[in-house]
Amino acid sequence: MFDRKYDIIVVGGGHSGCEAAAAGANLGKKTLLITMNMQTIGQMSCNPAMGGIAKGQIIREIDALGGYSAEITDKTMIQFKMLNKSKGPAMWSPRAQSDRMHFAQEWRIKLESIENLDFWQDMVTDLIIKNKKIDGVVTALGMKIKAQCVILTNGTFLNGQIHVGKKQFKGGRSGEAASYGISESLRKAGFKTGRMKTGTPPRVDGRSINFSLLEEDSGDPNPKTFSFLNEHQVQNQIPCHICYTNKKVHKILEDGFKKSPLFNGEITGSGPRYCPSIEDKITRFREKDRHQIFVEPEGRNTCEIYINGFSTSLPEDVQYSAIKEIPGFENAKLFRPGYAIEYDYFPPTQLHHSLETKLIDNLFFAGQINGTT
Numbered sequence: 514m515f516d517r518k519y520d521i522i523v524v525g526g527g528h529s530g531c532e533a534a535a536a537g538a539n540l541g542k543k544t545l546l547i548t549m550n551m552q553t554i555g556q557m558s559c560n561p562a563m564g565g566i567a568k569g570q571i572i573r574e575i576d577a578l579g580g581y582s583a584e585i586t587d588k589t590m591i592q593f594k595m596l597n598k599s600k601g602p603a604m605w606s607p608r609a610q611s612d613r614m615h616f617a618q619e620w621r622i623k624l625e626s627i628e629n630l631d632f633w634q635d636m637v638t639d640l641i642i643k644n645k646k647i648d649g650v651v652t653a654l655g656m657k658i659k660a661q662c663v664i665l666t667n668g669t670f671l672n673g674q675i676h677v678g679k680k681q682f683k684g685g686r687s688g689e690a691a692s693y694g695i696s697e698s699l700r701k702a703g704f705k706t707g708r709m710k711t712g713t714p715p716r717v718d719g720r721s722i723n724f725s726l727l728e729e730d731s732g733d734p735n736p737k738t739f740s741f742l743n744e745h746q747v748q749n750q751i752p753c754h755i756c757y758t759n760k761k762v763h764k765i766l767e768d769g770f771k772k773s774p775l776f777n778g779e780i781t782g783s784g785p786r787y788c789p790s791i792e793d794k795i796t797r798f799r800e801k802d803r804h805q806i807f808v809e810p811e812g813r814n815t816c817e818i819y820i821n822g823f824s825t826s827l828p829e830d831v832q833y834s835a836i837k838e839i840p841g842f843e844n845a846k847l848f849r850p851g852y853a854i855e856y857d858y859f860p861p862t863q864l865h866h867s868l869e870t871k872l873i874d875n876l877f878f879a880g881q882i883n884g885t886t
Contacts, residue, residue: 551632555619569606645873678826709884717820723841727840
């Protein structure tokens with residue numbers, strides 16, 4: 514494969530990368546998916562869910578175009594809800610709670626079944642550009658792999674930096690290395706770049722939660738499917754639960770703000786307006802005595818619980834003390850703390866509507882490299 518020139522190279526094995534690689538290969542193009550870790554292809558980086566407002570419609574559009582996100586969501590969901598049913602049909606939004614491990618497994622199986630699709634585990638550190646046209650990539654192993662087209666789907670990995678309180682360390686996701694070289698190559702080629710911030714909440718051992726003190730949040734009694742093929746309908750849905758913060762929780766969190774990178778200037782990137790951290794919510798909505806928290810299982814065969822609505826970059830001891838003040842969480846045990854992550858993105862004004870870059874022919878950006886979430 515090393516002396517072979519590909520039609521398409523896709524860099525990154527997240528949601529965007531998986532769809533891009535599948536689309537290219539299914540069109541009959543010789544496609545190479547390069548990822549830093551073959552074991553995390555299709556990994557759900559943040560909450561184990563697909564769809565919701567806006568994104569639910571996007572998944573169905575992908576399905577109509579022949580993509581696989583809807584099909585794999587249907588195969589691996591543990592709960593389905595149609596949101597906004599109290600409003601008109603134009604506002605209805607499908608959302609699925611997924612089994613995180615099963616979701617990634619199904620993506621790997623699907624990709625490996627596609628003819629014309631090759632894989633390579635490595636870090637892309639540079640782009641080969643000739644006469645303002647992409648010609649291939651260079652990897653950390655020093656390999657030069659030629660291609661007529663390159664699609665960058667780097668997610669949160671470009672010069673990624675993780676924040677937990679005053680602690681900072683390099684990473685593209687918890688426990689995974691950041692990616693270096695691509696940002697520098699793009700800046701050298703004339704691209705404008707910025708820093709984006711996003712975050713994730715702590716994960717809790719479900720065995721330590723008293724669910725009898727929480728509100729049960731069940732799936733729809735007649736669950737629908739995401740894919741128009743309607744081949745896989747969820748069975749034996751698992752309930753989520755709802756709980757609320759309170760004044761004690763807010764006081765503990767506020768006392769820790771001085772240790773928060775969001776408030777002491779260590780985080781410079783801007784974050785998404787519709788996915789605020791718990792620090793943001795307390796600051797922006799001081800009139801509220803409580804905020805809703807969704808307690809979501811990570812899968813059928815794990816006790817790990819995702820605390821949706823409690824995204825934070827506060828020190829781990831502050832997170833722990835605050836969570837224990839939520840009714841039902843008095844004996845909670847953390848699996849891992851929440852954190853904020855900063856990473857490079859490239860404002861999408863530098864793209865054509867096709868997502869091809871204006872500066873370099875046949876170079877495309879997809880997903881979070883464009884500042885999406």
